[in-house]
Amino acid sequence: MSASKSDFKKVTTNSVQEMKRNGEKISMLTAYDYTLAKIIDQAGIDVILVGDSASNVMAGHETTLPITLDQMIYHASSVVRAVDRALVVVDLPFGSYQGNSKEALSSAVKIMKETGGHAVKMEGGIEILTSIERILTAGIPVMGHLGLTPQSIYKFGTYTVRAKEEQEAEKLIADAKALEEAGCFALVLEKIPAQLAQQVAESISIPVIGIGAGAGVDGQVLVLHDMLGMTHEFHPRFLRRYLNLFEDITGAVQGYVRDVKAVDFPNDKEQY
Ligand code: KIV
Numbered sequence: 001m002s003a004s005k006s007d008f009k010k011v012t013t014n015s016v017q018e019m020k021r022n023g024e025k026i027s028m029l030t031a032y033d034y035t036l037a038k039i040i041d042q043a044g045i046d047v048i049l050v051g052d053s054a055s056n057v058m059a060g061h062e063t064t065l066p067i068t069l070d071q072m073i074y075h076a077s078s079v080v081r082a083v084d085r086a087l088v089v090v091d092l093p094f095g096s097y098q099g100n101s102k103e104a105l106s107s108a109v110k111i112m113k114e115t116g117g118h119a120v121k122m123e124g125g126i127e128i129l130t131s132i133e134r135i136l137t138a139g140i141p142v143m144g145h146l147g148l149t150p151q152s153i154y155k156f157g158t159y160t161v162r163a164k165e166e167q168e169a170e171k172l173i174a175d176a177k178a179l180e181e182a183g184c185f186a187l188v189l190e191k192i193p194a195q196l197a198q199q200v201a202e203s204i205s206i207p208v209i210g211i212g213a214g215a216g217v218d219g220q221v222l223v224l225h226d227m228l229g230m231t232h233e234f235h236p237r238f239l240r241r242y243l244n245l246f247e248d249i250t251g252a253v254q255g256y257v258r259d260v261k262a263v264d265f266p267n268d269k270e271q272y
Pocket of ligand 1: 030049050051052053054091188190211221223
């Protein structure tokens with residue numbers, strides 16, 4: 001299998017499952033706006049996650065908890081307008097599905113109706129299974145999310161690696177199996193030991209997409225602004241930066257300020 005993007009004209013939940021069966025790794029990045037979503041879609045990304053990390057990256061909140069359903073809908077509908085090929089998965093935000101399965105279904109339906117997204121993602125295992133099942137029954141594809149689940153940060157107390165202890169690892173394996181059996185089409189594993197992540201990926205048939213979960217899974221996801229080097233104060237071990245846009249943008253803005261102050265911009269050719 002070549003390392004380049006697959007030939008799917010449009011990536012669907014079925015195509016990502018086919019990629020796992022064919023041994024082709026799945027590429028996934030976050031996006032929250034039209035312009036960047038258009039670039040990464042045209043560059044060949046398989047899956048775009050409209051993550052609730054928009055709460056940190058776009059709005060400057062310390063956690064993902066404050067972002068609302070309506071704010072997620074605003075971001076997701078902007079992304080969907082940009083995308084021709086990628087599968088667009090939208091996070092159900094904190095508080096929009098934990099109450100009960102009826103509330104969870106109505107949040108998922110609102111996302112699907114008002115954004116045009118293709119699937120939702122939900123954090124949690126067996127404890128939210130009833131809600132996941134009800135959403136799946138309505139025909140809405142669900143991506144699970146286990147390991148470090150940032151919506152529960154106040155329960156964990158820290159963003160360190162999860163499931164290092166046997167008991168938590170066993171619960172994670174049981175949760176992953178339950179999500180597969182319920183009918184989730186894929187699963188994100190965040191910040192867990194690589195060996196455990198590989199074990200999960202090998203023991204379930206749905207694609208496992210990792211972030212800080214090593215190379216033995218079926219695909220990788222990163223926050224776009226992190227891998228582009230726009231967020232320069234965040235240095236987790238798993239993050240590979242492909243650009244240093246923080247420095248590039250700073251340099252560009254400083255150049256602009258300099259040119260405006262020096263009346264060097266606009267020049268004769270840049271005016272009417
Ligand atoms: O919201 C997000 O960006 C995520 C990824 C870290 C998987 O859930």
